[in-house]
Amino acid sequence: KNQVEQSPQSLIILEGKNCTLQCNYTVSPFSNLRWYKQDTGRGPVSLTIMTFSENTKSNGRYTATLDADTKQSSLHITASQLSDSASYICVVNPIGTGYSTLTFGKGTMLLVSP
Amino acid sequence: DTEVTQTPKHLVMGMTNKKSLKCEQHMGHRAMYWYKQKAKKPPELMFVYSYEKLSINESVPSRFSPECPNSSLLNLHLHALQPEDSALYLCASSQVTARGSYNSPLHFGNGTRLTVT
Numbered sequence: 001k002n003q004v005e006q007s008p009q010s011l012i013i014l015e016g017k018n019c020t021l022q023c024n025y026t027v028s029p030f031s032n033l034r035w036y037k038q039d040t041g042r043g044p045v046s047l048t049i050m051t052f053s054e055n056t057k058s059n060g061r062y063t064a065t066l067d068a069d070t071k072q073s074s075l076h077i078t079a080s081q082l083s084d085s086a087s088y089i090c091v092v093n094p095i096g097t098g099y100s101t102l103t104f105g106k107g108t109m110l111l112v113s114p
Numbered sequence: 115d116t117e118v119t120q121t122p123k124h125l126v127m128g129m130t131n132k133k134s135l136k137c138e139q140h141m142g143h144r145a146m147y148w149y150k151q152k153a154k155k156p157p158e159l160m161f162v163y164s165y166e167k168l169s170i171n172e173s174v175p176s177r178f179s180p181e182c183p184n185s186s187l188l189n190l191h192l193h194a195l196q197p198e199d200s201a202l203y204l205c206a207s208s209q210v211t212a213r214g215s216y217n218s219p220l221h222f223g224n225g226t227r228l229t230v231t
Contacts, residue, residue: 034219043118043204043222044157089156102220104156 003027004105006090012111017080021108023073023090031095035064035075038087038107047075047088080112117141118223120205126229129195135226137188137205146188147220148180149204157204163188164210195230202227 004025013019025033032051036044048057048064050073056065061084063076077084090105118139127133137146145164149157162170163182177199179191188205202225209218 036222041202041224041227043120043206043224044220045222046219049219102159106154106156 004090004092004103006088006105006108008108009106010109010111012113013080015080015082015112015114018076018078019080019110021075021077021088021090021110023075023105025071025073025090025092025103025105027092027094027103028071029095031093033064033066033073034091034093034102035062035073036089036091038089040086044089077110082112082114085110085112118205118207118221120203120223120226122226123224124227124229126231127192127195128231129197131195132191132193134192135190135203135205135228137190137223138186139207139221139223140186141207141221142185142209143207143221144185144210145208145218146182147206147208148178148188148190149206149222151202151204151225161190192228195228197230200228200230 007022030052032049034049035047037047038044047059047062050057050066052068054066061078066073075088087107087109089107092103121136125133147162148160150160151157159172160174161180166182166185177194181189204225205223206220208220
């Protein structure tokens, strides 16, 4: 069964600090890997999307990396802000599917404290 | 603000009620989706529409009935729901590329928080 595992489950950091979230997946082969940010009570918002041939993708203070050999991805957040407090979800799109039938991780809940 | 609009934001309904959730997008996306999300869980796919035709039904009970009247609108009709159906219902849309939606990000709405009493 295709799985996406994220760690840590939750994380508390001080405002201004950096952090890295991890995603391990068994989905293979896959078309692309995505990181979403979901604020409480709101829908997920796409941060980055990487194909299997890409190693890194940045979006402002968010940088995602992908190692297709080890089937690992990470999301690095620099100079964290209070508004970064949210759930960060790693999502893998299996290849061979005609539409976005995605495999979601359970997310990492990040709390940025002042 | 999200480009996918869902209404209502909150809905409380009894088990004998009939209600509908609505979703609208004007990004020209031809794939639209319904997801169900329970607290502290990832979203679970329910339905996928492509070019206004139902493409995927993830074995969803018939008390949930989707409808796609045109390329911008997606509805979810609810009837005789159970308390365990209480959840956040998310609508999403994406482009459909020549190879399906492989590299097209999903754009989610902010969801409808449904409570079944």
